Amino acid sequence: MAKARPQPRIKTLFKARTLPKASTGIAGLDELTQGGLPRGRATLVSGRAGCGKTVLGLEFLVRGAVEFDEPGVIVSFEETPEELARNVASFGFDLNALVAQRKLALEFVSVERDEIEETGEYNLDGLFIRLAHAIESVGAKRVLLDTIESLFSGLTNLAILRAELRRLFRWLKSKGVTVILTGEQGEGTLTRQGLEEYVSDCVITLNVQLVHHVATRMMRVVKYRGSGHSPDEYPFIITQEGFSVMPITSLGLSHEASSERISSGNAELDGMLGGGKGFFRGSTVLVSGTSGTGKTSVAAYLADAACKRGERCMYFAFEESPAQLLRNMRSIGLDLTPFVKKGLLRIEATRPSLFGLEMHLAASFGAIEEFSPPVVVVDPITDFVALGTPHEVRSMMTRLVDHLKSRGITALMTSLSSGRTVHPDEDGGVSSLIDTWIVVQLFEVAGERNRGISVLKSRGMGHSNQVREFRLGPDGLTLVPPYRGPHGFLSGSAREAQQQAENTPDSKRNAL
């Protein structure tokens, strides 16, 4: 295989200290690249098929034309203008209208190996002329080349092709346009055809990771010459609004800490929390416990209390349908239906496994943004744990908690633990993120199971250290006065027997 002669490197001197950048308008990506892609230079986006390379490129062009008044030229080697228009429509833009308004120009370059014969010397002036014509026709500032690798499959003279590509990128640079080019990832190389050889300013890689059959898209800025950037890999999603990257680091720990207190909805439970006033507004509460301990009931109380105060509440139900939840809560005397009808309570019931973690996070953010509730319930968060690695789950939970806190939203999350004890890992490592941790558990004593509730921690307030027995009945959630005998915590009939025994002087002596 003939290789092009290496060209002498030309050192670039930066006049300005900060590199001029072209904003992408894509949520999160501008933060990751500290302002956008290098203006007037080329950025390579590499990844395997189906990673979203073309979508990223198209969105950069479309947003440039719509939001930043920077017209663009889309050079497509694979997709026809009709196919491109469909792709762009999928994230809410009308490509044909943009073309009609002369904000975008489309250039479809078809390279059909079958109908091409090569003989002798040639150059790619045809491509240059078409590109120059398109750039001039709209006054383009941005150019997408998707993907120039098609030339490699159409042409056999690689020496000419490589020399011409080098000339092409030099020429594009001289035109001052910001270029984004896509490339298929090769085995062990960034791109199959070594496009990184021509583009040395900025390289972004995309890939899809499969964890437990759920795909998560990941993005990484591999290289950004002359600019700081975040080198880590970040999850991203492609939604109806297009690309969205959610960098964990973009959320700071700068949220306000309110000293206002709000009721948990149950006076007795409030009584266990510093001075009987309930949770801090804007805090994050975790209710963990084994199956059937009453986590959802505790959550429903908070929702009920919020609605009674006239506040909106969003309830993410990941295991029950809204109707089922409403019926079940009626059985403990909580009728939430009127609040749903009044629009105060919104129940979002989906199974997290239907989407990947990131899609789920984005959907939740979207719903919260739209409804803007002061109180949010996530019931349960445990379902997320099955969707990703512990690190991913923790990253997702961190962003969810940060998102809620930064908006001053009081959040209650339930977590299912499998054993009798509480395993910190089972809640996705979220326990260190939360402010108040309530544990509900079942005690099996003398042939019966009784419920116990305790406050494991509650930041910024004193709290009860007792494990209180509680009952769920038609009258709702009631806490039984604590009993501590010489044998420790007693519950249910054992407590009643002990209390009766204590009332009898003889038995009391025996008991002691």
Add this chain to the structure above:
Amino acid sequence: MTARRSGALAPAPRAPRPAKRDRDFYQLRLYVAGQTARAQAALRNLEAVCETHLRGKYQIEVVDLLVNPQLARGDQIFAVPTLVRQLPPPMKKIIGDLSNVERVLVGLDLRPLPKKAAP
């Protein structure tokens, strides 16, 4: 029938199509970008091949993309020089200066003819 050839390689006006076209008639279009030595060589090579193998049944139209850039789109031109065989179908493209006569003959589907190729 003769080859249309404008000495200065100016864009050719639409060539008058022959009234009666038989299946052997070759309508050829050569795309170039400016009057480069390579463009001139390509046209010379093409004319030589045509005179040898297609005498009297071909027409050459030269398109200079520097003058008419919008014409590059229609025939999907990205390299120059590119020779497009518009007739007979199917459409064929040969890119390069046409210096290798064998390849040109293959590209124009003239290969089966066991004619002696020009050196």
